[in-house]
Amino acid sequence: MSRTALLVEDDSAIATVIVAGLEHEGFTVEVCDSVAGRDAALAARRFDVMLTDVMLRDGDGIESLGEVRAAYPAMPVIIISAQNTLDTAVRASNNQAFEYFPKPFDLDELVRAACQAAERSSGTASAGEAMPDGLPLIGRSAAMQDVYRMITRVLDNDLTVLVLGESGTGKELVAEAIHELGRRKSGPFVAVNTAAIPRELIESELFGHEKGAFTGATARNIGKFEQADGGTLFLDEIGDMPAEAQTRLLRALQSGRIRRVGGDQEIAVNVRIVAATNRDLLPMISAGTFREDLFYRLNVVPIKLPPLRERQGDIEPLARHFLAKAVKQGLPPRVLGDDAARALEAQSWRGNVRELQNLMFRAALLAREERIGADTIFACLDASHAGIPHDGDEDGDIAEAVARWLNASRFAEGALYHDALAVLEAPVFRHALRQTGGNQLKAAQMLGINRNTLRKRLQELGIDPEEFSTA
Incomplete structure (x- = not known):
């Protein structure tokens, strides 16, 4: 109505x-x-x-x-x-x-x-009737009000936006808000994490490819630019884009046209670009790893997201929001106690809003009572930061420790694998970094994963490779 x-x-x-x-x-x-x-x-x-x-x-x-x-x-x-x-x-x-x-x-x-x-x-309200979910960005801090003001300035135009901020601050939520509230809301919103795509496939992912363009290209593929035609294309982790892909991206932004890999026809695309990065691009320009002309093409309207430690007043409402969100994902309803809120506000939150969300989901899962107290928060923080089992417990039997932890824990339906992996992953990465003196390339080789994947997971887990440096 x-x-x-x-x-x-x-x-x-x-x-x-x-x-x-x-x-x-x-x-x-x-x-x-x-x-x-x-x-x-x-x-x-x-x-x-x-x-x-x-x-x-x-x-x-x-x-x-x-x-x-x-x-x-x-x-x-x-x-x-x-x-x-x-x-x-x-x-x-x-x-x-x-x-x-x-x-x-x-x-x-x-x-x-x-x-x-x-x-x-x-006169249509009824008792217990759920209100609309509202907008994805939450916070009344002065820092977030500045973000809101910048968002409003780009809703009625198609200027390119570069969202800056640490990992976990909600950069994709800003991109979604710009799309959903702007004049392109009826078009598609397409998000792509450029750091998660192998170097040899990134151009195909962005611009598409023709059948036979390379080994394994058995059919035509429509890239992200074409998928986002008429809407918004969100390029996350733009600072990790390979140099050759940067060149083709710049050409597409300048001309508004793309060419599929292996194709000879230029295709006009009408997309609004929102890019994001947690890296400082200016030193990368000086080092020659990021194109200066691409930076200025992307940095038309910069929006800087504050880290959670600089918006302490937003921590409690965010925590309550995530508890409500947890219920929608099948977790039991929980209430945040005042002592728990104080405990949350005292943390540094290196993983920012994403870390807070994960912790509140874990607290909703593991709390024995409806009211979440500070003891539950501290227990969840210990598990998050230290890892269970801890890789420093060299005299213990790891398999037995894992089994004891699994038996003592409760998991939401379908969440066992991801929740357990999130806890076990951190000490494995710390071990690899410790063994390689903080060298991410060697650590990635030891782990058998892509270096970009390692870098992304370290950022999400709040692990600083410099802590393990032998320099």
């Missing part, structure tokens, strides 16, 4: 992101930037909910709210204000505001409140 909202906001950047969030949940939104515009809009049509700033260009958004409430008693009102004082909160409460959000606000929470308000207005 269509829902309508009136947004009264004179900051165009903030208005853009709120409109995008509301439209994502099916709202039809009308925007005005003044008290006079508000009154004219209200006189012209009915709205299920009104969201209004306080300080508007022609007056105070709360001052005449009593008259609005009297004229439209069934319409819930949500107050948004940068005047984050007790007086503002009291005035909002006195005017029976449905909800009050100080700036900077959490967009996901604001959209949820608008959904609840609209349902109450239409």
Whole structure:
């Protein structure tokens, strides 16, 4: 069912992101930037909910709210204000505001409140009814508000975006938000991790190949560029792309045309590029491992994602979000205790948001009671950081240790292999790095895996090869 909202906001950047969030949940939104515009809009049509700033260009958004409430008693009102004082909160409460959000606000929470308000207005809300999942990015910290502002600036254009940030900070979520909230949302979203593709296959993966182009090419393959035509192509770990593939990527970005491997025909493609990397590309340019012209072609709009340690206030809401997400994946419902939240906030989170998500899934799985306490968090952290069994326990019987751990653990249906592997993998990698003095090439050879695969897994597990260096 269509829902309508009136947004009264004179900051165009903030208005853009709120409109995008509301439209994502099916709202039809009308925007005005003044008290006079508000009154004219209200006189012209009915709205299920009104969201209004306080300080508007022609007056105070709360001052005449009593008259609005009297004229439209069934319409819930949500107050948004940068005047984050007790007086503002009291005035909002006195005017029976449905909800009050100080700036900077959490967009996901604001959209949820608008959904609840609209349902109450239409009388369709029911007890225990699930609200929409909302947007993928969570956080009300100042650092995340800066990210939100940058996202809103690229929604109505096709500028190339380069998302920068440590491993696990949520770079793909930013790319998804840009696509889902932008003007290409009706097109495909195609993600490719360039670090996970073997060097000899990356051009075929990106641009496709013709039958017979190389040994094993038994049929034509449509590459990621063609798959993403009309939508968004997300190039993750762009800093790990081989030099020869960088050249062809640059040509495709410049011309808007690609050529399949083994083909002689150029194909026009219409894609929006969002790239991401956890590496510092400028030193790579100086070292000659990343093309300078490609960097400037990608770095049109850089968006820097903060590490989790710089957004401590977001840790608790993220943890609660992941517990709710765990339930949808078949894990038992859990409640985060206050002592557990404090324990989480005290951690450094080298693996960032991904590490926090994995830990909360593990805590939901292993907690003996509905309420997760600090003891469960510490136990999960010990398992995550130290590894079970620990590769330093040279006098123990590894097989017996693994068996004891498996017998003492509980796993979600279908999760045994991946959960066990995640715990056992870290000490194996540490052992290989210790044996090779931190040399990743030699460690990869010892393990029998690709060096790019090793590098990616080390980043995801929060293992620093420099700790094992013999230099």
